[in-house]
Amino acid sequence: MTSYLTEPAAPAAQPPVQREVAVLAARPVGAYVELTLAAPEIADRAQPGQFVAFAVGGPMTAHLLRRSIAIAGVDAGPGAGTVTVVVAPHGPGSTWLAQRRVGDAVDVVGPLGRPFPLPDPGVPALLVGGGYGAAALVGLASLLRARGSRVLAVTGAADAARLCSVAELGEVADVVAVTTDDGSAGRPGRVTVAVAELIGEAGIAYACGPMPMLRAVADAATAAGVPSYVAVEESMACGIGVCMTCVLPVVGEDGLTRFSRSCTEGPVFGGDRVRFADVGALPWDVVGADAMGVVAP
């Protein structure tokens, strides 16, 4: 049996809640909109790596599926109780969400999913964010720093407008490397260039962003003998574990591959446990593939 560098992420300590909450702030950030929500019960429960799921379009909406978005920041202090998300408008649902203004109410469920597992205090960590995925790493960076870790952050995007959370990461990370595909900010090229340079200094790696980037970071970390955790962004209908649409082939603790739900068994998976090459396929050795008529070659 192959040995793995990671243990599967553990479930969150507290269950989610469903609340109608008010938008406290809506701020354009490059190509995105940052929404701050008055959601004290979610703020109290949230841990880095978790996400929230929004209903979009109002009570009579024709868009029934929840939009799941990573939690970018939490202020759980007395009298605060806010949760921040970064919305990337690309379809009708995310565009509706990005158009919310101060005082608007939104129906939100959270916190959802499994948080990032943490290393022993003091273990240096590499955090890699792609596009708005970087927002999901800000809370983790703060937590790691508070536990005595040196934090090395890499954030990359297609262009400067699609970079995210660079300033926020800069406040807590020891190093922030920025890359853009078109060279409009930071170094030209992909995050992998910076990852290759920094992975040797890290005892653990974390990544959030598009699937090809997660795969590249996980591969680089595994090749360097460094455990990695990736927060995936699969398409989800519900976010709470009932629809079964967001599955990925993931190797479990027992060494068997299952179609695992990105919402309740993720979104944080061991980087060496996600079978990136098989996403969108049904390999014969996935548990239950035989019942689908897929057999060993």
Place this chain on the structure above:
Amino acid sequence: MTALDTAVDMTTALGTAPLGSPVLTASGCSAFGQELEPFVDLAGLGAVVTKSVQLRPRSGRPTPRMAETPSGMLNSIGLQGPGIEGLLAGELPWLAQRGVPAFVSIAGTRVEDFAELAARLRGVPGVLGLEVNISCPNVESRGEVFACDPVAASEVVSAVRAAADPAQPVYAKLSPDVTDIVSVARAVSEAGADGLSMINTLLGLVIDPDTMKPVLGGVTGGLSGPAVRPVAVRCVWQVHAALPEVPILGMGGIRTGLDALQFVLAGASAVSVGTAVFHDPSATARVHRELAEALAARGFSSLREAVGYAHR
């Protein structure tokens, strides 16, 4: 709870099995109930209708498995599930420990599979009854589901009724993708079905204009959500008109209490809330409350009085 809604007697039944609420989850839309625990009082539901179980664990289909459509969605999950062993060891005891009635949906590719599943579920604590999924479009044979053929559908239902616990009502889940749903309903009723679940999803297809290929990994998928509701209400209406003595569990796009009321007025004695749960995880409890209020506002003192009222 207001005084208004507590005044309405909401009790009903699935065949011989009494229900405290006429609102159930829908198969395939609430997994096995556990994930809804933070959002609703599961024991207050009529029952949790489980995701369809088969004899062996199933991986389901590769992704992408869903596409959002106007007031609905297309899914191609392919009945991912733990298999009957897993269900008996894990999910069913979990529900039974919490006093949550389970209506177990069973599926298979052969008549014998259905019968064996029914036999395995005999006398299992907390299992209220069986919903026989002869109509899932996401199976190997696609359009050729049992429920599209009255003879094949009857064979399955007859085998299940013979093998099942006599105390567990057997409901046949029908497909709307047929020319004459009444003939299928009549055939399965004569084959021993204690009731009918209507409707399963409609077979659909979405093509991505950018890739110019089907969106779903499984190419076609099952259409659900409010978009299919008028089709579902029509099916319930036609079958209740033809077979008024056969109990109906109605489902298909129910989102509010008034949606549920349409099914009841058309002839359903209980309803399942499916895709709406993806939008609102507390939808089942809300639909119960709204239905009770709607019945009270229309002068009904019990749900039973309203069943089939639109035909009278």
